[in-house]
Amino acid sequence: MAKTINQRMTVKFDGDFVVFLIGMRINKFWKIHKWLPVARAMPRMLEELKGKNSSDTGFLGAEFSFGTIVQYWRSFEHLEAYAKDRNGLHYPAWKDFNTKIKSNGDVGIWHETYKVHAGEYECIYNNMPPKGLGKVGELIPISGKLETAGSRIKKQML
Numbered sequence: 001m002a003k004t005i006n007q008r009m010t011v012k013f014d015g016d017f018v019v020f021l022i023g024m025r026i027n028k029f030w031k032i033h034k035w036l037p038v039a040r041a042m043p044r045m046l047e048e049l050k051g052k053n054s055s056d057t058g059f060l061g062a063e064f065s066f067g068t069i070v071q072y073w074r075s076f077e078h079l080e081a082y083a084k085d086r087n088g089l090h091y092p093a094w095k096d097f098n099t100k101i102k103s104n105g106d107v108g109i110w111h112e113t114y115k116v117h118a119g120e121y122e123c124i125y126n127n128m129p130p131k132g133l134g135k136v137g138e139l140i141p142i143s144g145k146l147e148t149a150g151s152r153i154k155k156q157m158l
Contacts, residue, residue, distance in 0.1 A: 002129030013137035122153035
Protein backbone atom coordinates (compact mmCIF):
# COMPACT_ATOMS: atom_id res chain seq x y z
CA MET A 1 0.00 0.00 0.00
CA ALA A 2 1.28 3.46 -0.90
CA LYS A 3 2.55 5.65 1.93
CA THR A 4 0.16 8.38 2.99
CA ILE A 5 1.05 12.03 3.39
CA ASN A 6 -0.54 12.88 6.72
CA GLN A 7 -1.18 16.56 6.20
CA ARG A 8 -3.37 18.72 4.03
CA MET A 9 -1.83 19.08 0.58
CA THR A 10 -2.81 20.73 -2.67
CA VAL A 11 -1.23 20.83 -6.11
CA LYS A 12 0.75 23.45 -7.94
CA PHE A 13 0.76 22.84 -11.65
CA ASP A 14 2.41 25.16 -14.14
CA GLY A 15 0.32 25.95 -17.20
CA ASP A 16 -2.85 24.51 -18.69
CA PHE A 17 -3.66 20.81 -18.79
CA VAL A 18 -6.36 18.42 -19.97
CA VAL A 19 -8.35 15.93 -17.92
CA PHE A 20 -9.62 13.01 -19.97
CA LEU A 21 -12.13 10.58 -18.45
CA ILE A 22 -12.79 7.33 -20.27
CA GLY A 23 -14.72 4.20 -19.51
CA MET A 24 -16.72 1.30 -20.87
CA ARG A 25 -19.96 -0.43 -19.99
CA ILE A 26 -20.67 -4.09 -20.57
CA ASN A 27 -24.26 -4.27 -21.79
CA LYS A 28 -24.37 -7.97 -22.69
CA PHE A 29 -22.16 -9.97 -20.30
CA TRP A 30 -22.62 -13.20 -22.26
CA LYS A 31 -20.92 -11.63 -25.31
CA ILE A 32 -17.45 -11.85 -23.79
CA HIS A 33 -15.90 -12.06 -27.26
CA LYS A 34 -17.20 -8.52 -27.88
CA TRP A 35 -16.35 -6.73 -24.63
CA LEU A 36 -13.14 -8.48 -23.56
CA PRO A 37 -11.03 -7.00 -26.39
CA VAL A 38 -12.36 -3.55 -25.48
CA ALA A 39 -11.53 -4.09 -21.79
CA ARG A 40 -8.01 -5.24 -22.63
CA ALA A 41 -7.25 -2.38 -25.02
CA MET A 42 -6.98 0.52 -22.57
CA PRO A 43 -4.39 -0.99 -20.18
CA ARG A 44 -2.19 -1.71 -23.21
CA MET A 45 -2.54 1.88 -24.40
CA LEU A 46 -1.62 3.21 -20.97
CA GLU A 47 1.47 1.00 -20.88
CA GLU A 48 2.41 2.26 -24.33
CA LEU A 49 2.07 5.87 -23.16
CA LYS A 50 4.04 5.25 -19.95
CA GLY A 51 6.88 3.84 -22.04
CA LYS A 52 7.22 6.98 -24.14
CA ASN A 53 8.75 10.35 -23.30
CA SER A 54 6.00 12.51 -21.77
CA SER A 55 7.47 15.68 -23.28
CA ASP A 56 6.86 14.14 -26.71
CA THR A 57 3.41 12.64 -26.07
CA GLY A 58 2.03 15.18 -23.59
CA PHE A 59 0.73 12.28 -21.49
CA LEU A 60 1.22 13.17 -17.82
CA GLY A 61 -0.30 10.16 -16.10
CA ALA A 62 -3.43 8.16 -15.40
CA GLU A 63 -5.20 6.13 -12.77
CA PHE A 64 -8.14 3.79 -12.60
CA SER A 65 -10.94 4.89 -10.31
CA PHE A 66 -14.24 3.02 -9.93
CA GLY A 67 -14.68 1.93 -13.54
CA THR A 68 -13.29 5.13 -14.99
CA ILE A 69 -9.78 5.88 -16.13
CA VAL A 70 -8.70 9.42 -15.37
CA GLN A 71 -5.92 10.68 -17.61
CA TYR A 72 -3.93 13.91 -17.49
CA TRP A 73 -2.49 15.46 -20.64
CA ARG A 74 -0.42 18.58 -21.28
CA SER A 75 -2.86 19.72 -24.02
CA PHE A 76 -5.83 18.67 -26.10
CA GLU A 77 -3.57 18.66 -29.14
CA HIS A 78 -1.35 16.01 -27.52
CA LEU A 79 -4.38 13.87 -26.66
CA GLU A 80 -5.78 14.17 -30.17
CA ALA A 81 -2.41 13.40 -31.75
CA TYR A 82 -2.24 10.14 -29.77
CA ALA A 83 -5.82 9.24 -30.73
CA LYS A 84 -5.06 9.73 -34.43
CA ASP A 85 -1.58 8.15 -34.45
CA ARG A 86 -1.85 5.22 -36.86
CA ASN A 87 1.34 3.72 -35.41
CA GLY A 88 0.03 3.71 -31.83
CA LEU A 89 -2.34 1.26 -30.15
CA HIS A 90 -5.37 3.56 -29.95
CA TYR A 91 -6.12 3.97 -33.64
CA PRO A 92 -6.34 0.25 -34.49
CA ALA A 93 -8.37 -0.42 -31.31
CA TRP A 94 -10.80 2.36 -32.24
CA LYS A 95 -11.06 1.08 -35.80
CA ASP A 96 -11.63 -2.47 -34.51
CA PHE A 97 -14.39 -1.27 -32.17
CA ASN A 98 -16.13 0.61 -34.97
CA THR A 99 -15.89 -2.41 -37.25
CA LYS A 100 -17.00 -5.12 -34.82
CA ILE A 101 -19.23 -3.28 -32.35
CA LYS A 102 -20.42 -0.03 -33.92
CA SER A 103 -23.80 0.74 -32.33
CA ASN A 104 -25.03 -2.81 -31.74
CA GLY A 105 -25.45 -2.33 -27.98
CA ASP A 106 -23.09 -5.11 -26.82
CA VAL A 107 -20.57 -2.86 -25.11
CA GLY A 108 -20.58 0.89 -24.59
CA ILE A 109 -17.67 3.28 -24.45
CA TRP A 110 -17.59 6.88 -23.36
CA HIS A 111 -15.18 9.71 -22.71
CA GLU A 112 -15.20 13.30 -21.55
CA THR A 113 -12.45 15.84 -22.14
CA TYR A 114 -11.88 18.94 -20.02
CA LYS A 115 -9.42 21.72 -20.81
CA VAL A 116 -8.24 23.26 -17.55
CA HIS A 117 -6.59 26.66 -17.60
CA ALA A 118 -3.76 27.49 -15.24
CA GLY A 119 -5.06 28.35 -11.78
CA GLU A 120 -8.64 27.32 -12.58
CA TYR A 121 -8.68 24.15 -10.53
CA GLU A 122 -8.75 23.30 -6.86
CA CYS A 123 -7.84 20.14 -4.98
CA ILE A 124 -7.09 18.87 -1.52
CA TYR A 125 -5.54 15.64 -0.29
CA ASN A 126 -5.34 14.71 3.40
CA ASN A 127 -4.02 11.41 4.74
CA MET A 128 -3.65 10.23 1.16
CA PRO A 129 -0.84 8.94 -1.00
CA PRO A 130 -0.29 10.98 -4.16
CA LYS A 131 -3.46 10.65 -6.23
CA GLY A 132 -4.95 12.19 -9.35
CA LEU A 133 -3.50 15.57 -10.16
CA GLY A 134 -1.27 15.09 -7.12
CA LYS A 135 0.60 12.42 -9.06
CA VAL A 136 1.37 14.65 -12.03
CA GLY A 137 1.73 18.07 -10.41
CA GLU A 138 3.77 19.31 -7.48
CA LEU A 139 2.22 18.49 -4.10
CA ILE A 140 2.53 21.41 -1.72
CA PRO A 141 1.35 21.83 1.89
CA ILE A 142 -1.78 23.87 2.46
CA SER A 143 -1.06 26.96 4.50
CA GLY A 144 -1.80 30.65 4.53
CA LYS A 145 -3.71 31.81 1.49
CA LEU A 146 -4.36 28.21 0.39
CA GLU A 147 -6.51 27.27 3.41
CA THR A 148 -9.88 27.45 1.61
CA ALA A 149 -11.16 26.00 -1.64
CA GLY A 150 -12.06 29.50 -2.81
CA SER A 151 -8.56 30.77 -2.27
CA ARG A 152 -6.95 27.72 -3.90
CA ILE A 153 -8.97 28.02 -7.10
CA LYS A 154 -7.91 31.62 -7.61
CA LYS A 155 -4.65 32.20 -9.43
CA GLN A 156 -2.69 32.73 -6.22
CA MET A 157 -0.62 29.59 -6.76
CA LEU A 158 0.91 30.79 -10.01
